[in-house]
Amino acid sequence: MLAAGALLGATTAGPAGAAVPPPAPGWSLQWSDDFTGPDRSLPNSADWQIDTGHGYPGGPGNWGTGEIQEYTASPDNVRLDGAGNLRITPLRDAAGTWTSARIETKRGDFKAPAGGTLRIEGRVQMPNVTGEAALGYWPAFWALGSPYRGNYWNWPAIGEFDIMENVNGLDSVWGVLHCGVNPGGPCNETNGIGGSRACPGSSCQSGFHTYRFEWDRSVSPNELRWYVDDQLFHRVDEARVGAAAWADMTGHAGYFLLLNLAMGGAFPDGVSGVRTPTGATVPGRPMLVDYVAVWTRGGGTTTPPTTPPPTTPPPSGSAQLYLRTGSGAGDAQASAATATLPSAGGANHDGTPYQPQVFTSGPITRAYDGGATRFDLFADAGTTVANGQQVRVSYDRTGDGTWERVETYQYFATDPVPGYEHYTEARGLRSATGSHGDLVNGRVRVEVWSAIGNGPSTLGIGNQSVVRIPYA
Incomplete structure (x- = not known):
C-alpha cells in the first residue's frame, strides 16, 4: 500500500x-x-x-x-x-x-x-x-x-x-x-x-x-x-x-x-x-x-467550544522538594537533620524498597514541563564497606492513590569514609513505569532505602537532600 x-x-x-x-x-x-x-x-x-x-x-x-x-x-x-x-x-x-x-x-x-x-x-x-x-x-x-x-x-x-x-x-x-x-x-x-x-x-x-x-x-x-x-x-x-x-x-x-x-x-x-x-x-x-x-x-482540530473552557487552577505546592523531618517533602527546613536507613542485612534489595524512609509531598498543582526528575541526596555509610542506597520517586497526578509514574534509580555505592556523598540522577534510571502528566492536587512520594550492605547509612534531610520534579 x-x-x-x-x-x-x-x-x-x-x-x-x-x-x-x-x-x-x-x-x-x-x-x-x-x-x-x-x-x-x-x-x-x-x-x-x-x-x-x-x-x-x-x-x-x-x-x-x-x-x-x-x-x-x-x-x-x-x-x-x-x-x-x-x-x-x-x-x-x-x-x-x-x-x-x-x-x-x-x-x-x-x-x-x-x-x-x-x-x-x-x-x-x-x-x-x-x-x-x-x-x-x-x-x-x-x-x-x-x-x-x-x-x-x-x-x-x-x-x-x-x-x-x-x-x-x-x-x-x-x-x-x-x-x-x-x-x-x-x-x-x-x-x-x-x-x-x-x-x-x-x-x-x-x-x-x-x-x-x-x-x-x-x-x-x-x-x-x-x-x-x-x-x-x-x-x-x-x-x-x-x-x-x-x-x-x-x-x-x-x-x-x-x-x-x-x-x-x-x-x-x-x-x-x-x-x-x-x-x-x-x-x-x-x-x-x-x-x-x-x-x-x-490532528489538532476541534469544534470551537460553546461554553468557556474550565479555568486552569493556579500552580500550588513546591517543585523543589527537600526531604524533611516528619516524613514530609517541600520547602527546605531551617536546619540540617538526619534520617537512618536501616541495613540491608547482607541481602540484595536492588529495585525493591526495604524498610525505606518515605517522604511525601502534596497537594501539588503544576503543569508538566517536559523534563525529567532530578535529585541530590546526601548519603553517608560511615566506615561501613559495600553499602548502597537507592531511591524511588512516584507521582500520583490527582491524589487518588494511583501512582501513574514510578521511577527507580540505580543504587549509589557509598565509600567507607565518613562524610556525606552526593547521590544524584546521574546514576541513571533502573526502571520506570507509566508517564508524566500535569499534577492537579497530586502527590509525590520519595522512598530511600539500603539496597545492599551490612550496616545502616545516614541520609541528610532538613535543608540538605532535595528532589526537583519536572513541573512548572
Whole structure:
C-alpha cells in the first residue's frame, strides 16, 4: 500500500542541491533547513547547536556508544559547502586521533499532533567509502526525546528514533527504535528494534537517497514507520512495545533531531567483529546532507467550544522538594537533620524498597514541563564497606492513590569514609513505569532505602537532600 506521505514526492539519487519538496495537500511544513550558505560557513546557529568533545557534560563517556572520535565545531569537520549541502567529515591527524562532528536542532518539540502524523525527512549521501577503508564509519540521522537534554541518563525511556544509520560502508540503511529500559526491556536494548535493507537503485554510498520517518497517531494502535526513497522497510506499533513504554517515549514535549558521523563504537564493531576504525580505515569521506524537513498532517482540530473552557487552577505546592523531618517533602527546613536507613542485612534489595524512609509531598498543582526528575541526596555509610542506597520517586497526578509514574534509580555505592556523598540522577534510571502528566492536587512520594550492605547509612534531610520534579 502506498503511504499517503509518499505524495510529497521525495527526490532520490541524483545531484546535490535539491530544494525541500513542497507540501502536498493535507501536509504542513513545520520546519526545514536546505543548508544554503557560503562554503566553510557553519550551520545556522538559530536552528542548530554543535556538540563538542567526547560526551555531554555529566553524561556518559564516548557519547554512551563507545565511539572514539572527538566532535568539534571546526569547519574542517562540519560546514556548508556552498553548493546547498551540509558536510560532516571525519579526519585523522598524524598521531592517529580522529575528529568529526555532530549537530542537533535547537527545537525539541517535534511531535505528532493528536490524531495526526509527524513526518521527518532528510536527503543524504552516506560517506562514499566501502570495504576495509570504511571500517568504523557510522553516519546517522536520528531523533532523541527532549527530556534527555540536561539529564543524559534517562535513555532509552525517553525514546530514540534512528531514521538512518549505516556502518562500515555497507550498502544498507538501518531504521531503529530505542525505548524502555536498558538492558533488555520491550525494545530489546541495547540493540533496539531495527529493520534494514539495501538502498534502491544506486548504493547508499554512491548517491543521495531520501530517508523518512513517520509517527502516526491517526491509526490504532499508533504506529512508527521507516522509509528509504518512499519504500517502506520497517514499522513498529504501540502493541509491540506496550502502553507503558510507548507512553514514556511519546508523552513528553517532543523530539530534537541529530546528524552526526561517528567513528568506531558498539554498532560498527559488532557488525565487523573487530575493533574499529583500523589501520586500513581512510579519513576524509564526508556525509552530505541536502536538506532536513519536518511536516505534520491532520490532528489538532476541534469544534470551537460553546461554553468557556474550565479555568486552569493556579500552580500550588513546591517543585523543589527537600526531604524533611516528619516524613514530609517541600520547602527546605531551617536546619540540617538526619534520617537512618536501616541495613540491608547482607541481602540484595536492588529495585525493591526495604524498610525505606518515605517522604511525601502534596497537594501539588503544576503543569508538566517536559523534563525529567532530578535529585541530590546526601548519603553517608560511615566506615561501613559495600553499602548502597537507592531511591524511588512516584507521582500520583490527582491524589487518588494511583501512582501513574514510578521511577527507580540505580543504587549509589557509598565509600567507607565518613562524610556525606552526593547521590544524584546521574546514576541513571533502573526502571520506570507509566508517564508524566500535569499534577492537579497530586502527590509525590520519595522512598530511600539500603539496597545492599551490612550496616545502616545516614541520609541528610532538613535543608540538605532535595528532589526537583519536572513541573512548572
